[in-house]
Each structure stands twice: as C-alpha cells, then as structure tokens.
Amino acid sequence: MRILAIETTCDETAAAVFTDEPRVLSSIIASQSDLHARFGGVVPEIASRAHLSQVLPVVDEALREAELTLEDLTAVAVAYTPGLIGAILVGLSAAKTLAMVLGLPLIGVNHLEGHIYACQLHHDEDVFPCIGLVVSGGHTNLFYCQGPTDFQLIGSTIDDAAGEAFDKVASILGLGYPGGPVIEKVARAGNPKAYRFPRTFLREDRLDFSFSGLKTAVRYLVQGQNAQDAHRIPGEQEAADVAASFQQAVIDVLIGKSRQALSKHGVKTLCVGGGVAANGALRSALEQMAAEEKITLVVPPLRWCTDNAAMGAVAAERLRRGESDPLDLDAGGGLVRMA
Ligand code: ATP
Ligand code: MG
Ligand code: FE
DSSP: OOEEEEEOSSSEEEEEEEOSSOOEEEEEEEEOHHHHHTTTSOOHHHHHHHHHHHHHHHHHHHHHHTTOOGGGOSEEEEEEESSOHHHHHHHHHHHHHHHHHHTOOEEEEEHHHHHHHHHHHTOSSOOOSEEEEEESSSOEEEEEEEETTEEEEEEEBSSOOHHHHHHHHHHHTTOOSSHHHHHHHHHTTSOTTSSOOOOTTTTSSSOOBOOHHHHHHHHHHHHOSOGGGTTOOOOHHHHHHHHHHHHHHHHHHHHHHHHHHHHHHTOOEEEEESGGGGOHHHHHHHHHHHHHHTOEEEOOOGGGTSSOSGGGGHHHHHHHTTOOBOTTOOSSOOSSOOO
C-alpha cells in the first residue's frame, strides 16, 4: 500500500507518502513561519491563503521524493481536526478531490493522534498502551492511549497551551516569533533558579495544566504592573535568566503531570509529541524522569515533533482494519475520536 497524507491544520503545509508497515517514503514541509513572524503569531486568513498556493506543489514534491505518481497511490489521508478551520479546509478539499478523481479511500486523521503516532514511527516495538503527552502551540494534553486510534483525554490546559506560553513570553522579552526555539537558545545563558515562577497545579491531584498565570508572572516581572512600562525590553542577562526560569517552570509542570498520569494509569510507556517536544531541556528532563521511574520514553526526532504529514501514518492503522471516511467528512469535529 502507498498512502499520501496531507497536513494543513495550522501554519505548515505538509505532505508525506508512506507504506502501511508503516514506513515513510517522503515527508515535505513548507513552513509559513516567515509570513506570520511580524504579527507575533499565526494569522488564520494568511495561513489559509498560503496553504492554497502551497498544497499542490508540496504534494507533487512528496510524490517526486517517493519516486511515485498519483496512479501508484492506494489511499489519501488528511488531518481533518483539530486546528484552524479555514486552514484545514484547504488540505481537506485537496485530499477529497484527489480521493474522488483517483477513486481511492479517504482517511481522516486526528492531528493530535498523529503527534503521538510520530513516536510509533520512531520506535520498533509497539508503544501502546502508553500515556501520550501532546505539547504544542495549540494544545497541552495528556491522553491514556490504549491503541493508535483509541485515545482517552485525561488532562488538558484550562487556558494557554505550553507552546503558546513560549511564544507569548518570547514576545514579552522582545525575542520574536516563533518563541520556543529562541527561548531555548537564550535560556542556555541564563540561570533557571534566578526567578521563582508559579508551577500551577503541580502539587494537586489532577492532570490539568494552566500556563496563563506563569505568562502573567513573567509579564509583571519584566514590565511591572503599570501600562506605561508595557514596552520595556529587558537587557541580555535579565532576558536569559527570565527565559531559563520560565522554561524550567514549564518543564517541572510537564514532568510532574506526566509522572502522575503514568502512575495513575499503571502504564510503563510515555510518548511525547508536538512542537514543544523539540525543546532540548525538556527532552533531557524527560530522559532523567524515565530513568528514575524505569519507564520507556519515546520522543520523535525534531522533524516529527513540529507539524508534519508523516505522522498521518496513523491512517495506515485504520486502512488495515478496512476503515475509511465518507467524502463529506467535515473539518473540525470532536477533539478526539473516542473508542
Ligand atoms: P497544534 O499541534 O496544537 O495544532 P501547532 O501546530 O501550532 O499547534 P506545533 O507545530 O506542533 O503546534 O508546535 C509549534 C509550537 O511549538 C510553537 O508554539 C513553538 O513555539 C513551539 N516550539 C517549537 N520549538 C520549540 C522549542 N525548541 N522549545 C519550546 N517550544 C518550541
Ligand atoms: Mg506550526
Ligand atoms: Fe501540531
């Protein structure tokens, strides 16, 4: 089987081709980051328009890299939820059109299941059952995953996502967008103990997250509580110390909640996905925790942490079971397809 997957849920236009084993034959990602940088975040309408001009060239490139043509395909997969509705519609319409004209089954992929499935792509043994931690620009979720498409949401952020907090703190520090990579870089020269920022819910027996108080604490520290100071940009060392202390607070919470989830569900594997999983300090802290708890940790390589279409390979699992979706599949829909 040869499956083409398309991903346009946010600001990456991506396409990949894989077999049903699954083995990835090609993965092409066109990031729109530059288009959104001067706005300090993703502008949905700009994202949709950029997807429109990129989606077919990216599909072409994925086929070329896999040394295949449209006629070689067995199925078309597409991330249909969750994400920016206008952005998803572009990829979904392209996928539906290809499925219809080629007479192939269409398979809708849940973007968050994809982020966790990226771990399976990277790991030889079956990662399920596992606890799935998705930490990205739009989500901070914990799932109890009994199979690749059998997810139970057991915790989530009640306000900002972890990646969103990185982006907002970078903006407060005048470091630009996207915030995650630049905070990580600047934090290397800083002291993670310089400031004591809140670790919301860390000591509570619940699996939810909250990052908006942390972001506000950073803002008040840097800018004070007066509106006239709102444009103060800290000096280099202060920015480094704030970035390092902020990053440490996020890491402590993510590690603490993952530990709680693993013990609550008696699971021995932790799979981590989403853009924030690209963070080197988080990856080291996760490895240390995994060694202490004697659990298996699976974190995908960097290119499969942020948005990509290779993680759409979760579609192969459904195809093998003979499942597909109708051509009137809606964009959006529920957060997670519950078993
Ligand atoms: P979602 O997957 O929830 O729909 P998204 O598609 O925007 O959201 P991803 O592409 O998975 O999310 O991740 C982007 C986020 O990851 C951004 O918020 C970015 O700042 C963050 N990020 C990227 N690299 C790093 C890093 N090295 N450290 C911390 N955060 C990072
Ligand atoms: Mg993105
Ligand atoms: Fe994502």
